[in-house]
Amino acid sequence: xxxxxxxCRKRLPPVRPRVxxxxxxxxxxxxxxxxxxxxxxxxxSIDGSKPVPxxxxxxxxxxxxxxxxxxxxxxxxxRLAISDLKGVKVDLRVYQTAGNPDIAAKVAAEAVSDGAxxxxxxxxxxxxNAAGLAVARRGVNVLSFSNNPxxxxxxxxxxxxxxxxxxxxxxxxxxxxxxxNVMIVHDPDVAGQAGxxxxxxxxxxxxxxxxxxxxxxxxxxxxxxxxxxxxxxxxGSGASAIFFTASTAGALPLLAQxxxxxxxxxxxxxxxxxxxxxxxxxxxxxxGLQGGWFALPDPGVSDRFERRYTAAYGEPAHPAxxxxxxxxxxxxALASQGRSDALxxxxxxxxxxxxxxxxxxxxxxxxxxxxxxxxxxxRDNQVTVIDPAPRNxxxxxx
Numbered sequence: 111x112x113x114x115x116x117x118c119r120k121r122l123p124p125v126r127p128r129v130x131x132x133x134x135x136x137x138x139x140x141x142x143x144x145x146x147x148x149x150x151x152x153x154x155s156i157d158g159s160k161p162v163p164x165x166x167x168x169x170x171x172x173x174x175x176x177x178x179x180x181x182x183x184x185x186x187x188x189r190l191a192i193s194d195l196k197g198v199k200v201d202l203r204v205y206q207t208a209g210n211p212d213i214a215a216k217v218a219a220e221a222v223s224d225g226a227x228x229x230x231x232x233x234x235x236x237x238x239n240a241a242g243l244a245v246a247r248r249g250v251n252v253l254s255f256s257n258n259p260x261x262x263x264x265x266x267x268x269x270x271x272x273x274x275x276x277x278x279x280x281x282x283x284x285x286x287x288x289x290x291n292v293m294i295v296h297d298p299d300v301a302g303q304a305g306x307x308x309x310x311x312x313x314x315x316x317x318x319x320x321x322x323x324x325x326x327x328x329x330x331x332x333x334x335x336x337x338x339x340x341x342x343x344x345x346g347s348g349a350s351a352i353f354f355t356a357s358t359a360g361a362l363p364l365l366a367q368x369x370x371x372x373x374x375x376x377x378x379x380x381x382x383x384x385x386x387x388x389x390x391x392x393x394x395x396x397x398g399l400q401g402g403w404f405a406l407p408d409p410g411v412s413d414r415f416e417r418r419y420t421a422a423y424g425e426p427a428h429p430a431x432x433x434x435x436x437x438x439x440x441x442x443a444l445a446s447q448g449r450s451d452a453l454x455x456x457x458x459x460x461x462x463x464x465x466x467x468x469x470x471x472x473x474x475x476x477x478x479x480x481x482x483x484x485x486x487x488x489r490d491n492q493v494t495v496i497d498p499a500p501r502n503x504x505x506x507x508x
Contacts, residue, residue, distance in 0.1 A: 153454030262477025305355030366398030436466030
């Protein structure tokens with residue numbers, strides 16, 4: 111069986127520089143063609159009278175200073191969540207992966223040998239895939255911080271917000287506003303292609319149509335050269351909305367400037383973004399994005415977490431930190447039910463979901479997730495929520 115796992119892991123291609131795209135709102139998602147870590151469909155038995163042994167895998171120990179910041183923030187958020195649990199104790203043990211898949215697999219196996227009943231983390235897609243493979247046959251589930259649906263399935267769940275979830279939320283809202291004829295403008299890289307596919311699928315599910323698609327080279331000159339053709343497609347297709355995959359750190363600012371200059375009026379054609387348009391805040395001042403829509407977690411809930419974290423640790427939380435809090439919150443909610451199989455797949459995928467610091471969320475049986483998101487519009491250089499995030503599943507917005 112080890113040979114099978116090794117062969118499976120070898121099929122993973124090299125990963126570009128590691129990023130946590132949708133959590134950061136930067137859009138560049140390092141997707142990999144990961145194989146599924148064995149569908150076990152179960153989970154370990156836990157003793158409700160004892161603290162729940164949880165292994166937290168963080169990217170500390172690498173030469174990347176950013177990984178150290180991430181590791182600290184994830185651990186801090188997890189401990190903050192533990193302090194909020196009522197009637198449940200968690201025995202949290204922290205393992206450093208150095209952001210390396212081989213080390214992640216090694217420490218995941220070590221954690222289970224140490225008694226862990228569930229693994230929280232790792233962050234990066236290849237590391238999460240490797241950790242899942244390492245413990246799949248030992249009946250332990252992995253709640254990774256990745257936002258890459260390609261590694262989800264079997265005993266691996268992704269907690270990070272996915273393109274599919276964001277696209278569904280925005281497309282459904284757009285349909286209620288009569289914006290059903292959508293042009294997709296996407297980055298040409300793997301992340302852009304994944305975003306294009308997510309938007310197209312969401313449009314099809316909503317009963318709308320993809321009026322046109324367009325792309326560009328990932329350079330300033332490439333975007334400038336592509337603008338005339340993109341503008342012609344937008345005007346000639348009859349699109350009532352243009353959905354961008356580009357991030358604020360990439361092509362978005364240039365697209366927002368040049369498309370209106372080429373007779374694509376955002377007052378008539380709704381601009382919609384797959385990524386966060388409020389990070390950094392300076393993006394909100396772009397003239398071409400005024401009136402534009404994007405999705406974000408419930409601002410009231412997430413702002414409370416930010417204030418609590420800063421008060422507790424004297425520094426702002428990393429944008430990914432809330433995922434660690436959410437993971438502990440889910441584990442605590444399940445353990446409080448007193449069931450020995452609380453951490454099984456059936457428990458983790460309970461339809462009612464969980465309450466986290468970014469709003470309500472639930473895990474799907476395919477390992478992906480569904481998160482409640484608000485729809486926001488940029489008005490007068492500020493974020494205005496125009497459709498609030500649902501507070502439970504089954505209501506408006508889902």
